[in-house]
Amino acid sequence: MSKEAAAEGAAEFRAARDLLLRLRDDREAAHREFIWPRPAVFNWALDHFDEVAERRPDRTALWIVDEEGEEEKYTYRYMSERSSQVANWLYGQGVHPGDRILVMLGAQVELWEITLAAIKLGAVVVPTATNLTEGDLLDRLDRGEIKHVVCSPVDTEKFIGLHGHWTRICVGYMDGWLGYPDSEHAGLEFHPPSRVGPDDPLLIYFTSGTTAKPKLVVHTQRSYPVGHLSTMYWLGLRPGDVHLNVSVPGWGKHAYSSVFGPWNAEATVLTVRQNAFSPERLLDEIVRRGVDTFCAPPTVWRMLVQTDLASWKVGLREALAAGEPLNAEVVDRVREAWGITVRDGFGQTETTLLIGNSPGQPVIPGSMGCEMPGYRVVLIDPATDKPADTGEICVDMTNAPPGVMKGYADSPELTRETTRRGLFHTGDLAARDANGNITYIGRGDDVFKASDYRISPFELESVLVEHEYVAEAAVVPSPDPLRLAVAKAFVTPAPGVAPTAETARAILAHTRDRLSPYKRVRRLEFADLPKTVSGKIRRVQLRREEAERGTIADGSRNPNEFWEEDLSEPDD
Incomplete structure (x- = not known):
């Protein structure tokens, strides 16, 4: 494939990117004018990132701040040259196009070097979190058909009992492992042995397993690099911005907001390392490092609003939340303290950003916003399989938007089921108003019936976290002999709040005043919420545990569990 074809592909990509940058505040025009680039020849690292490095060699691409506040800055030129060096070295160690590399690294420069080098x-990069169990790793090595493993010295121990024909590469020096530092002796100019196609695999993600055994999501040389133009648009990034994303390496959101989104915009990726999360320290760094755009999951936002936010004079232009919907109460507190609105966005490991409140547009309380430029989102009624105002969030695949996965690597059947009838089915439920604003309801398998009414856990959780005693909450059905099921809340108390009967009474009274009788939270248990390693609440685990308890006939309670009837006053 000629250099001319690669240059044409890069130019097509940049033209689409530039249009979104120009129309970042004009959603209607962006929807009307944006067309997905579909270059026949395009390697994002070679044709986009390296080109940025030529034009902006001294711009910081990656900025890492460690536990002690010490910083490391790496320019676009450095990352371009270093990744070429690593690509040469990997090829010399037997890594070939199409080989699958399990990359298990924290927020360290080698993670980004290897990602660019592999592209x-x-x-094919298989991103992997560092806190997985031996069973998780064995599953990934086996089902992922891994040929090479890259990890830090401390994590080599996790592979001692795991056998297979895969190359061992250590970011450091360990007996029996290839030493990644040796890559510093490789050449700085890289010429690919062959050009892979835009539909060839680039990334394989093991989903975080909120509801079932992790699935193997395949993204291509086009789907994430090009597809994340939608994420760049939602983030509201501008060239030269400092973008801070709170996300654990190894999961899709890290690629969303710490690789492709900001580097598509020629911005700076900032990462702040913390062994134990401190909201105060994170806020200090946002101020100290001059962060322009900031994205974090709802768990982090809920911790931030436990502080006196107004004490930090942040210079943020954009504030965003993703992973799960953010409760309106948290949005209000941030707006009161900083004068900016946290914008929600919706995407999955299988896609790029699909729905979001775009920059400069009015935010409707509780709404995720509208579909992103280039996507057509339809809601399908699960009962009729027809379009409706309320239903499953689906992507119209008529024009094959690049940001949707290629498929599930080990399940053609699941791929066909997920993409049936020309739609990509997300499994999430939402409602759309007359103006096109989409409001999240919940996972299809999280919604349940109580007294013949459908209950959305998110709606009840939003009311719960409004109360000052509640840090986080998850609602699941609890078996009941009369109503079939009632809503039960698992609550993590706010700092300094004791899990007492009086606390439970106050929280339940709060929900009683704000919810219809059929939606009321009837049971409450104080507990630490189980989460996936990517930070999502595992309602499926709580739901399973409640179902296994069955109908409570003997009046028994779990520790720190309270029922509405336990706390009733004589005149209630």
């Missing part, structure tokens, strides 16, 4: 080489 240049055409290898």
Whole structure:
């Protein structure tokens, strides 16, 4: 494939990117004018990132702040040259286009170097969190058909009992492992042994397993690099911005907001390392580092609003939340303290950003916003399989938007089921108003019936976290002999709040005043919420545990569990 074809592909990509940057505050025009680029020849690292490095060699691409506040800055030129060097070295160690590399690294420069190098080489990256169990790793090595493993010295121990024909590469030096530092002796110019196609695999993600055994999501040389133009648009990034994303390496959101989104915009990726999360320290760094755009999951936002936010004079232009819907109460507190509105967005590991409140547009309380430029989102009634105002969030695949996965690597059947009738089915439920604003309801398998009414856990959780005693909450059905099920809330108390009967009474009274009788939270248990390693609440685990308890006939309670009837006053 010629250099001319690669240059044409890069130019097509940049033209689409530039249009979104120009129309960042004009959603209607962006929807009307944006067309997905579909270059026949395009390697994002070689044709986009390296080109940025030529034009902006001294701009900071990656900025890492460690536990002690010490910083490391890496320019676009450095990351371009270093990734070419690593690509040469990996090829010399037997890594070839199409090979799958399990990359288990924290927020360290080598993670970004290897990601760029693998893209240049055409290898397939399998991002992996560092806190997985031996069973998780064995599953990934086996089902992922891994040929090479990259990890830090401390994590090599996790692989001692795991056998297989895969190359061992250590970011450091360990007996029996290839030493990644040796890559510093490789050449700085990289010429790919072959050009992989835009539909060839680039990334394989193991989903975080909120509801079932992790699935193997395949993204291509086009789907994440090009597809994340939608994420760049939602983030509201501008060239040269400092973008801080709170996300654990190894999961899709890290690629969303710490790789492709900001680097598509020629911005700076900032990461702040914390062994134990401190909201105060994170806020200090936002101020100290001059952060322009900030994205964090709802768990982090809920911790931030436990502080006196107004004490930090942040210079943020954009504030965003993703992973799960953010409760309106948190949005209000941030707006009161900083004068900016936290904008929600919706996407999955299988896609790029699908729905969001775009920059500069009015935010409707509780709404995720509208579909992103380039996507057509339809809601399908699960009962009729027809379009409706309330239903499953689906992507119209008529024009094959690039940001949707290629499929599930080990399940053609599940791929066909998920993409049936020309739609990509997300499994999430939402409602759309007359103006096109989409409001999240919940996972299809999280919604339940109580007294013949459908209950959305998110709606009840939003009311719960409004109360000052509640830090986080998750609602699941609890078996009941009369109503079939009642809503039960698992609550993590706010700092300094004791899990007492009086606390439970106050919280339940709060929900009683704000919810219809059929939606009321009837049971409450104080507990630490189980979460996936990517930070999402595992309602499926709580739901299963409640179902296994069955109908309570003997009046027994779990520790720190309270029922509405336990706390009733004589005149209630």
